[in-house]
């Protein structure tokens with residue numbers, strides 16, 4: 001954790017010299033199963049918080065997010081909406097689309113000599 005402390009101290013000092021506000025720092029912890037990602041993330045978070053820095057932990061899955069202290073999924077934290085934003089077509093247009101689909105299905109069935 002000495003390296004972690006030195007890293008944050010360097011960063012804080014660098015940002016203070018460069019300007020008055022601390023710059024946002026993004027860290028990506030990546031690795032195979034059981035290589036110590038959660039362990040390292042927790043230590044980094046503890047150290048950063050001891051130094052008065054704010055930490056937001058995010059993960060791609062809910063299970064991974066649940067392991068981290070105050071962890072959330074990326075979608076939740078960044079307010080990324082899931083699902084389609086496309087609206088359903090209006091009824092008339094929808095009817096037309098269904099007709100086109102049926103027509104294509106019949107054409108395909110004819111091509112393969114199947115009963116429509």
Ligand SMILES: Nc1ncnc2c1ncn2[C@@H]1O[C@H](COP(=O)(O)OP(=O)(O)OP(=O)(O)O)[C@@H](O)[C@H]1O
Nearest residue numbers: 030031032033034035036037038039040041064067
């Ligand atoms: N630097 C370390 N010193 C001591 N133990 C460690 C260290 N790094 C990891 N471990 C131990 O190794 C095991 C696996 O670590 P960890 O759960 O952090 O891995 P992970 O990459 O998050 O795993 P997964 O991908 O399955 O979520 C844990 O028991 C953890 O305590």
